[in-house]
Amino acid sequence: MYNKFATYIFSLIILLFYIVPDNLAQTGPASLPVIDYSRPREYVIGEVAVTGSDNIEPFAIRGLAGLEPGRRITVPGDDITQAIEKLWGHGLFSDVKITATRIEGTEIDLEIWLQEPPRLSVLNIGGVKRSELRDIEEKLRLRSGSTISENTINNSKDIIRRYFVEKGFFNTSVDIRMEDDPSLPNRVNLTIDIDKNERVRIANIYFEGNENFTDRRLRRVMSNTKERGLRNIFKSSKYVGADFREDKASIIMFYNEHGFRDATIEYDTIYHIEDDRINIAIGINEGTQYYFRNITWVGNTKYPSEYLAAVLNIEKGEIYDQTKLEMRLRLADDAVSSLYLDDGYLFFSVNAVETSVENDSIDLEMRIREGDQARINRVLITGNTKTNERVIRRELRTKPGQLFSKTNLIRSQRELANLGHFDQEALGINPIPNPADGTVDIEYIVEEKATDQLEISGGWGAGMLIGTLGVRFSNFSTSNIFNRDAWRPLPTGDGQTLSLRAQSNGSYYQAYNMTFIEPYLGGTKPNSLSFSLFHTIQTNRYNRNVQDWSSIKISGASLGMGRRLNWPDDFFTLYNEISFQNYNLNDWFGQFMFQDGVSNNLSLRTSFGRNSVDAPIYPRRGNSFNLTLQVTPPYSLLSDRDFSQMPATEKYKWIEYHKWTFRGDWYTSLAGNLVLSTSAQFGILGYFNSDIGPSPFESFDLGGDGMSGYNLYGRETIGMRGYENGSLTPIVNGNKSGNIYNKFTMELRYPLSTNPSAFIYPLVFVEAGNAWHDFSSLNPFAIKRSAGIGMRAFLPMFGLLGIDWAYGFDEIPGRPGANKGQFHFVLGQQF
Numbered sequence: 083m084y085n086k087f088a089t090y091i092f093s094l095i096i097l098l099f100y101i102v103p104d105n106l107a108q109t110g111p112a113s114l115p116v117i118d119y120s121r122p123r124e125y126v127i128g129e130v131a132v133t134g135s136d137n138i139e140p141f142a143i144r145g146l147a148g149l150e151p152g153r154r155i156t157v158p159g160d161d162i163t164q165a166i167e168k169l170w171g172h173g174l175f176s177d178v179k180i181t182a183t184r185i186e187g188t189e190i191d192l193e194i195w196l197q198e199p200p201r202l203s204v205l206n207i208g209g210v211k212r213s214e215l216r217d218i219e220e221k222l223r224l225r226s227g228s229t230i231s232e233n234t235i236n237n238s239k240d241i242i243r244r245y246f247v248e249k250g251f252f253n254t255s256v257d258i259r260m261e262d263d264p265s266l267p268n269r270v271n272l273t274i275d276i277d278k279n280e281r282v283r284i285a286n287i288y289f290e291g292n293e294n295f296t297d298r299r300l301r302r303v304m305s306n307t308k309e310r311g312l313r314n315i316f317k318s319s320k321y322v323g324a325d326f327r328e329d330k331a332s333i334i335m336f337y338n339e340h341g342f343r344d345a346t347i348e349y350d351t352i353y354h355i356e357d358d359r360i361n362i363a364i365g366i367n368e369g370t371q372y373y374f375r376n377i378t379w380v381g382n383t384k385y386p387s388e389y390l391a392a393v394l395n396i397e398k399g400e401i402y403d404q405t406k407l408e409m410r411l412r413l414a415d416d417a418v419s420s421l422y423l424d425d426g427y428l429f430f431s432v433n434a435v436e437t438s439v440e441n442d443s444i445d446l447e448m449r450i451r452e453g454d455q456a457r458i459n460r461v462l463i464t465g466n467t468k469t470n471e472r473v474i475r476r477e478l479r480t481k482p483g484q485l486f487s488k489t490n491l492i493r494s495q496r497e498l499a500n501l502g503h504f505d506q507e508a509l510g511i512n513p514i515p516n517p518a519d520g521t522v523d524i525e526y527i528v529e530e531k532a533t534d535q536l537e538i539s540g541g542w543g544a545g546m547l548i549g550t551l552g553v554r555f556s557n558f559s560t561s562n563i564f565n566r567d568a569w570r571p572l573p574t575g576d577g578q579t580l581s582l583r584a585q586s587n588g589s590y591y592q593a594y595n596m597t598f599i600e601p602y603l604g605g606t607k608p609n610s611l612s613f614s615l616f617h618t619i620q621t622n623r624y625n626r627n628v629q630d631w632s633s634i635k636i637s638g639a640s641l642g643m644g645r646r647l648n649w650p651d652d653f654f655t656l657y658n659e660i661s662f663q664n665y666n667l668n669d670w671f672g673q674f675m676f677q678d679g680v681s682n683n684l685s686l687r688t689s690f691g692r693n694s695v696d697a698p699i700y701p702r703r704g705n706s707f708n709l710t711l712q713v714t715p716p717y718s719l720l721s722d723r724d725f726s727q728m729p730a731t732e733k734y735k736w737i738e739y740h741k742w743t744f745r746g747d748w749y750t751s752l753a754g755n756l757v758l759s760t761s762a763q764f765g766i767l768g769y770f771n772s773d774i775g776p777s778p779f780e781s782f783d784l785g786g787d788g789m790s791g792y793n794l795y796g797r798e799t800i801g802m803r804g805y806e807n808g809s810l811t812p813i814v815n816g817n818k819s820g821n822i823y824n825k826f827t828m829e830l831r832y833p834l835s836t837n838p839s840a841f842i843y844p845l846v847f848v849e850a851g852n853a854w855h856d857f858s859s860l861n862p863f864a865i866k867r868s869a870g871i872g873m874r875a876f877l878p879m880f881g882l883l884g885i886d887w888a889y890g891f892d893e894i895p896g897r898p899g900a901n902k903g904q905f906h907f908v909l910g911q912q913f
Contacts, residue, residue, distance in 0.1 A: 125190035127153050131183070134196035136268075138174065143194060146172060149180075157182070157190065165194075175199065176231065200270040202228045203263040209276035218242060230260065230270055238274070246278055248323035253279040253357060283319045284309045285359040291348070291366040294340075300364075303336045304329035307362070321352070321360060330364070337368065341401040343444075344369030372402035375443035381450035385421065390448070393418050402444055407434060411448075415489075422452065426485030428515060428522055429453030456486045459521035465528040469503050469557060470575040476602060477501060480524050486513070494526070499697045501577065503557050504528040505838040506697040531838040532878035533557050534572075552583030552595075554881070560600075577601055593618040608646040612659070615639050634670045636796060638663035642687075657689040665779060665796060675778040675817055679731030683779060687712040695749055699841055699876050700833060702757050707746035712780070714738045718771040726773040739777035742766045755836075759829040765798070767821040776856070782820040784853040785810040787886075787906035800825060801906075802851050804868025804890030809900040812855045822860055825851030841876040849888070866892040866901070874908070884908035 130149050132140035144150050147165040155161035162180050169178045177197035184191035205224050207215055221241050228234075239256045246254040255277045263269035287309045289297045301309065306325035330347055337345035348365040355361055374396055379387040394410050411432055412419045422430040431451045438445040461482060463474050477497040479490035491511050499506040510527035533556040555572055558580040562573035579599040586592045597614040621633040642659030646652060665681040688711050695704035717736050718725050725733055745763040752758055765782050769775055779796040785808050788801025800823060802810055811820040826849070833843040850865040870888030877883060885908065890901030 122156050122159050123188075124154055124156050125185070125188055127151050127155060127192060128184070128189045129191045131191075131193045132196070133193065135175075135198060137198065143169070143196070147180075147194060149192060149194070155190075169194075169196070173231070173233075174229065198268060199229045199231045200260075200262075200268050202226055202230050202272060203266060203269040204271045205274070206272070207274045207276065209278065214245075218245060221245060224272070230272065235260070242274070242276060246276075250281045250321040250323075251278040252282045252321075252354070252360065255279070280358045281320050282354075282358050282360050284321055284362060285319075285355055286361045288361065288363045289366060290363065292368065294342070294368060294371065295336075300333060300336075300366075303332050305332065309362075310359075321362075326350075326362075333364075333366070335405065337366075338404045339406070341371040341373060341403065342368050343372055343402055343404060370442055372439075372442050372444050374398060374400045374402055374446070375438075375440075376445040377448065378437075378446070379448045379450065381452065382448075384425070384427070384452055390418060390421075393421055394448075418448075420488055423486070423488035424490075426455035426457065426487070427452055428456035428486045428513070429517065454520045456515065456520055456522045458482050458484050458486060458524055459516065459519075460523045462523060462525040463528065464525065465504075466530065468530050468574055469501075469528075469577065470559075472605070473501075473503075473575065473577040473602075474498065474526070474528070476606070476608075478526070486522050491524070496694075496696050498526065498528065500693075500695075502698050503530065503533055503577070505531045506699065507836045507838070529838075535878065535881045549587065550583065550585045552581065554581045554583075555579065589621060591618075591620045603643070610642075610644040610657075612642040612644070613640070632669035632671070633666075634668070634796075635666040636663060638683075644689075651692075653694045654690070654692045657687075657691070659687045659689075661685055661687065663779075663796075675815075676730035676734060679734070681734045681779070682736050683714065684736070685712050685714045695747075700757070700831070700836070700843060701749040701759075702751045702755065703749055705746065705748045708744070710741075710743045712739075712741040712743075714740075716770040718774055724773070725771060733774055734778055737777045737779055738770055738774065739780060740768045740770070741780055742768070755833050757831045759827075759831060761827040761829075762825075763800075764824040765800075765822070776819065776821050778817075781811075781818070782823045782853055783808045783811050783818060784820055784823050784825070784851060785900075786904075787908065800851075800853075802866070802868070803847070803849055803870055803886050803906050804888035804901060804904055805866065805894065806897070806900040806904065809894050809897050810851070810866055811853050812859070814855050819855045820853035821855055822857070823851065823853040824862055824865070825849070826865075839878065842874070844871070844873050846871050847886075847888075866890065866894075868901075872906075882908060 127149060128151060130140075130144050130151060132143045135143055147169050149155070149161075149165050166178050166180060169175060175196045176199040177195075179195040181193050181195065182190055183193050202224055203226060205219075205222075205226075207218060210218065218241075222238055224234075224238070235258050238258060242256045243254050257275045259273045259275075260270050261273070263271050284307065287297070287301055287304070287307070289300050292300060306322070307329045308319050310319040330350065334345055334347065344367075346367050346369070348367050349363075350365070351363040352360055353363075375398060377391065377394070377396065377398075379390050382390060393416070396407065396410060410417055411434065414420070418432060419430065429451075430453055433449045435447045435449055436444055437447045458480055459482060461475070461478065461480055463471055466474060478494045479497070480487070480494055484490075491513070495509055495511055498504060499509055508527075508529040512525040512527060514523040514525060516522060535554040535556070536552075555574070556579050557574045557576070558578040559568065559573040559576035560578060561576055562568035565573060568574075578601070579597070581595070581597040583595045584593065593616070595614065595616040597612065599613075600611045601608065603609045603611045616636075616638055618636045619633060620635075621631065638661060640659055640661035642657060644655055644657035647654040647656055661684075663683040665683070667676065667678055667681075669677055671677050689708055690710075691706065691708035693704075693706040695701040695706055714737065717738050743763070743765040746761065748760045750758045750760075767776055767781050769777065781797055782800055783797045784800045785802045785805040786799075787803065787807065788799055797818070799808075802825060808818065811818045813819070827847060828849075829845050829847040831843050831845045833841065835842040846869075848867070848869045850867045852865045854860045868888045868890045870886055872884055872886035872888075874882060874884040886906040887903065888906065889903050892901060894900040
């Protein structure tokens, strides 16, 4: 009845336009026939005029209203009412009227009068950061020309408030002002002033319904949302909606991992206790704690059920941990799926189906679909714009015709990352199955990065600045040297390394070095060849007051060959090198056991190592270790001369020693990209004849940043942050004599940027180590300790750059100030 009454009222409004006296109605005909409201009549629409709409064509308005010429309508009736409702419903107009302008017989002409809402000219938002401004503009979607209504303004306020509440600004106020644009008709400018006020902090987090775990234990599960208190002194207590939702999901996962598979969060409530303090209450329904009972296997023909059960490694009576079940079925390296995928069963699938839930026990049926074994059809490589394809293919463990293997895919990806020619974050593997013929294509997607490095650096040593200029070409190609078209600017693509380096401090110190490495000698097997030449000269010319000139000159060369081993596994390598150094001392005091004369060092070095790290720049998992023996011929044992009475220049003409060093590094991903790096290393410089004693060269110089600013070759510098350079090396008879050392390091790293053009990560570390003259003074537990923070940035053009600040906790006898707060710089070289 209400609708009928409304229809008649609306029809009455229309009639007012018909009966208005001529002196009041200045438009429309002079007279219209009187409509009998008790007898609605049917009319045929003649013309329909549209006024007031500048942005929508009249035919579109008539279509929206459903009032098109030729249509039959009833007046009075619902047709006009429905037309107005349709036009209102689109939200395009702020006012709508429909009038009759002519009635003749059964034909009626209508006029649709519209008023459009104002449209936006300029939107100004104030009171927010630039990043917040972009987010708000994207959420509001108010562009120039958008219609502005009261609903638009109210909705914009709600969107902005919700945005900041999500970020913890519960007291955000929003004021929107609308002003006419004087330059355009029916246009307005909007100004939105936002006052976020103070971010609220979480005072307390309460749990209700938790019977098996305490509130404190559940709070620990919430890694992002923390309440205010001393135990969270290093954690923020601010509320962030996205983090809170993530933490609620973590709580449910925590319950699932402890057998509560039905656990749910029934509610969560956030309420103010002060203007800037909130409490959070979380209601939990724990449900029943379940246990694994019987696990059966169906569909398996390749492996017996007993073997699969052993690989699954879930015992009857264990807590029903869904995360562990998923790991053992699919995600772990030694999961059931990996067992099949490593044997070519690319189309393998397994589903765990709960067949019985009785009291607190669950029976599972593992339904396996093995499928057929898939062989590799094609191996495709895309993205290599500079590196020759053969350099990539020789590192791949997947060959056409082989059975598909998940392990070989992962290993191939690791080998490509360790080449150093490609962005490790962009490396991709795309298996393309061909079920029709039981084969699979493997596509490796690489992205070249800049690998050549220009080293322009400085280091502090011996009280002065040492400058370094060097170039390193990590993807050099000797095969294209005579190809003029390959010089862009140098021939590249074969994966060879060519390094040229020069260091100088004017007349005091100069060093020159050239190194070449061929990783695949012969091009088919991973047998490497390395060759280097070097020359160093150091004088006392930095002091202009010194009248007598003294110097040390060191020249040498080395030739080495390495190969990859297949036993114990193919992560092991063996490297052998023969080298020769000539030392020429001219009145050189304070560093070695003699001051004048010539000494020669002919040695053989053997290095046995294993490297399984997943990436060279920022390893996340894996380990590497290296055990090295460097030995010279035992000249004194082959001679019957009395070396105890021999002068130093004669005794050390051909130096003899055996030098043992070890270094091990382990990388563990704690959570995503958060990596713990641990390292242990030691070194021993031994001798063959007690009448000769330790070698004057090849000892260890411990302390500082590991780069004294110059490389003396006669001594191996070992970094130890928190202490001055060389300050931990013992001094015997006025000369440095560090023949034994150990060092232990732990670093926690997290990348801020993984962009190949600037890989950046901060780190915190603890370090300990010391050096001794001989075994009689050795105390491996009397080590010097330090801790600190640092930052690393790998720039392709310059290599690794960084800075550390470390505090050395232990004083150095006779060296006041050598410990405590120390800055250390890394320029073109890694610790």
